[in-house]
Amino acid sequence: MKKIGNQTIKFDNPPTILETASIVGPKEAQGPLAKYFDQCLEDEFWGEKSWEKAESKIIKETMNSAVAKSKIASSDIDFCFAGDLLNQCISSSFGLRDSNIPFFGIFGACSTFVEGLGLAACFIDGGAANYTLSTASSHFCSAEKQFRFPLELGNQRPQSAQWTVTGAGATILSKNGTGPFVTHFTPGKIVDMGIKDSNSMGAAMAPAALDTLVTHFKDTGRNPSYYDAIYTGDLGYIGKDILTELIATKGYNIKSNYNDCGVMIFDKDSQDTHSGGSGCACCASVFSGYIFNSLKTKKLKRILLIATGALTNSTTAQQGESIPGIAHAVSIEL
Amino acid sequence: MKKIGNQTIKFDNPPTILETASIVGPKEAQGPLAKYFDQCLEDEFWGEKSWEKAESKIIKETMNSAVAKSKIASSDIDFCFAGDLLNQCISSSFGLRDSNIPFFGIFGACSTFVEGLGLAACFIDGGAANYTLSTASSHFCSAEKQFRFPLELGNQRPQSAQWTVTGAGATILSKNGTGPFVTHFTPGKIVDMGIKDSNSMGAAMAPAALDTLVTHFKDTGRNPSYYDAIYTGDLGYIGKDILTELIATKGYNIKSNYNDCGVMIFDKDSQDTHSGGSGCACCASVFSGYIFNSLKTKKLKRILLIATGALTNSTTAQQGESIPGIAHAVSIEL
Numbered sequence: 001m002k003k004i005g006n007q008t009i010k011f012d013n014p015p016t017i018l019e020t021a022s023i024v025g026p027k028e029a030q031g032p033l034a035k036y037f038d039q040c041l042e043d044e045f046w047g048e049k050s051w052e053k054a055e056s057k058i059i060k061e062t063m064n065s066a067v068a069k070s071k072i073a074s075s076d077i078d079f080c081f082a083g084d085l086l087n088q089c090i091s092s093s094f095g096l097r098d099s100n101i102p103f104f105g106i107f108g109a110c111s112t113f114v115e116g117l118g119l120a121a122c123f124i125d126g127g128a129a130n131y132t133l134s135t136a137s138s139h140f141c142s143a144e145k146q147f148r149f150p151l152e153l154g155n156q157r158p159q160s161a162q163w164t165v166t167g168a169g170a171t172i173l174s175k176n177g178t179g180p181f182v183t184h185f186t187p188g189k190i191v192d193m194g195i196k197d198s199n200s201m202g203a204a205m206a207p208a209a210l211d212t213l214v215t216h217f218k219d220t221g222r223n224p225s226y227y228d229a230i231y232t233g234d235l236g237y238i239g240k241d242i243l244t245e246l247i248a249t250k251g252y253n254i255k256s257n258y259n260d261c262g263v264m265i266f267d268k269d270s271q272d273t274h275s276g277g278s279g280c281a282c283c284a285s286v287f288s289g290y291i292f293n294s295l296k297t298k299k300l301k302r303i304l305l306i307a308t309g310a311l312t313n314s315t316t317a318q319q320g321e322s323i324p325g326i327a328h329a330v331s332i333e334l
Numbered sequence: 335m336k337k338i339g340n341q342t343i344k345f346d347n348p349p350t351i352l353e354t355a356s357i358v359g360p361k362e363a364q365g366p367l368a369k370y371f372d373q374c375l376e377d378e379f380w381g382e383k384s385w386e387k388a389e390s391k392i393i394k395e396t397m398n399s400a401v402a403k404s405k406i407a408s409s410d411i412d413f414c415f416a417g418d419l420l421n422q423c424i425s426s427s428f429g430l431r432d433s434n435i436p437f438f439g440i441f442g443a444c445s446t447f448v449e450g451l452g453l454a455a456c457f458i459d460g461g462a463a464n465y466t467l468s469t470a471s472s473h474f475c476s477a478e479k480q481f482r483f484p485l486e487l488g489n490q491r492p493q494s495a496q497w498t499v500t501g502a503g504a505t506i507l508s509k510n511g512t513g514p515f516v517t518h519f520t521p522g523k524i525v526d527m528g529i530k531d532s533n534s535m536g537a538a539m540a541p542a543a544l545d546t547l548v549t550h551f552k553d554t555g556r557n558p559s560y561y562d563a564i565y566t567g568d569l570g571y572i573g574k575d576i577l578t579e580l581i582a583t584k585g586y587n588i589k590s591n592y593n594d595c596g597v598m599i600f601d602k603d604s605q606d607t608h609s610g611g612s613g614c615a616c617c618a619s620v621f622s623g624y625i626f627n628s629l630k631t632k633k634l635k636r637i638l639l640i641a642t643g644a645l646t647n648s649t650t651a652q653q654g655e656s657i658p659g660i661a662h663a664v665s666i667e668l
Binding site for chain 2: 001002003007009049050052053078079083085086087088089090093094096097099100101102103104105106107108109115119122123125126127128129187188189190192311312313314315316319321324326
């Protein structure tokens with residue numbers, strides 16, 4: 001691998017995405033992408049006594065499903081990269097503690113899935129691994145409880161709020177294979193434009209997505225039209241519109257081939273999800289479900305996946321801080 | 335780089351540790367390693383309005399200090415790896431949000447510093463970077479508030495408890511240089527032996543340190559005596575004794591050349607720190623201060639640094655869960 005331009009890593013022998021898996025909750029099961037997920041749960045507990053334990057079970061079983069589908073032994077996976085939204089990333093560390101795979105805990109808020117996918121690709125192309133696993137999870141109930149209000153309060157949510165996806169996505173990369181290939185990785189910088197409304201995460205994260213997207217185009221010499229599709233992680237309806245407008249001022253037109261996983265995963269009108277989906281699992285499950293399917297069936301041949309994260313918590317909000325954003329991008333090509 | 339044995343990465347062109355920096359709080363300033371830190375603060379707030387903001391300032395200024403001492407421009411640093419103990423790793427992301435360096439958020443609890451150092455070395459040896467920055471922080475007051483009890487309560491602490499280090503350490507790696515070199519990286523697996531006492535973190539983490547240490551010896555074919563010194567991150571007095579005993583049962587004797595950063599940073603008798611120091615900054619500041627000095631002055635020529643982390647939070651403790659541990663190791667040699 002080598003760095004090209006300011007901050008993009010180009011892989012010399014692009015790793016193959018061998019297999020993916022996704023498990024989602026009951027609300028996601030009613031959304032337009034339901035048929036692409038491996039498993040849809042009937043309730044948010046999945047037989048566990050707490051939402052946190054349920055989230056750990058989801059990431060664990062998603063990992064197990066990806067390994068089973070890939071037909072490689074889990075002992076052949078050299079390294080695992082995982083993270084989530086819970087304090088101290090407990091859903092990953094408890095969910096994967098029995099995996100017996102060397103473990104890298106990562107935190108990029110909702111950008112975690114692509115951060116892990118990019119790091120994993122670096123390990124493979126750099127020569128340290130033959131197989132890697134990257135995974136990320138989120139859970140509507142554990143996230144609401146932790147970041148906002150007790151669900152029992154029945155608090156009203158503003159129209160700019162997003163709905164945290166319950167679920168997980170997992171991806172196994174292989175050194176050898178016939179694609180889809182991870183060809184480039186553009187890790188993002190932290191961008192903070194001063195947005196303080198924690199019910200408007202899309203607006204807070206859109207400038208970070210803009211920064212990474214423009215950098216990716218400059219570093220690679222590519223234009224938006226190079227890609228069949230460009231997907232952001234969870235900007236939602238509001239953030240998607242902001243990004244589309246902002247990038248036009250930089251001379252790039254993404255109107256015809258750009259969508260956001262948070263816009264895609266729910267039906268806005270019937271599901272009352274306001275500005276759309278969010279959470280690590282939004283991008284992770286939509287990629288591991290719908291997008292990977294589109295690549296395997298060659299409906300899409302070149303995509304850019306940009307996961308976005310808001311690097312904030314409830315303490316910083318209480319202390320009057322703004323919301324720093326970050327966005328990490330990977331190019332995936334046949 | 336290439337993988338050797340089960341889970342160790344051997345670097346083909348070992349990156350040089352170009353420079354380090356460390357800033358610590360007032361209690362650490364009264365400890366036996368005080369003279370090795372770049373800066374010792376007079377109070378826990380450092381002019382900020384909250385402990386969280388103080389911790390962000392500490393990691394920011396530690397990064398700035400490392401960059402200034404290295405005499406390279408911060409714009410020449412390709413990627414930054416950072417993390418901390420606060421929920422959603424806010425001290426890193428707020429502290430480094432103005433750095434303008436592509437950012438990887440990582441979470442390995444108190445193992446974070448070595449996780450970042452190892453990832454950074456992989457990026458350099460793999461070809462993706464010429465310079466990297468790795469940093470980690472912790473803060474006694476923000477950690478106590480978040481993980482245990484309000485400080486104002488004046489709660490008594492059991493003798494097995496550890497004292498979270500206030501501070502940060504930062505390391506700049508360079509592709510070219512004359513050493514000290516990062517030669518090997520053994521990332522750890524999650525190990526959970528069922529310990530549930532969150533006032534006995536050393537005991538919870540010792541089995542993970544054992545697993546990584548034995549794996550490192552097996553993977554590299556080295557014995558403990560190969561190293562001038564072996565340092566764990568923050569097992570403290572109790573965890574240090576457990577590790578020394580456990581590894582003897584595996585046929586390795588580390589009694590003569592092993593110490594723990596948590597044991598070294600405080601004077602147990604005069605400082606009332608019970609089982610010793612802990613926190614991301616324990617290993618980060620002791621390495622970036624004392625140990626790096628010993629390498630530069632050639633008092634030590636070959637060391638193994640194993641940072642240990644407890645992947646737990648207050649919710650998992652309340653839900654009756656045990657404490658999973660992890661340990662990541664790097665070999666550093668002249």
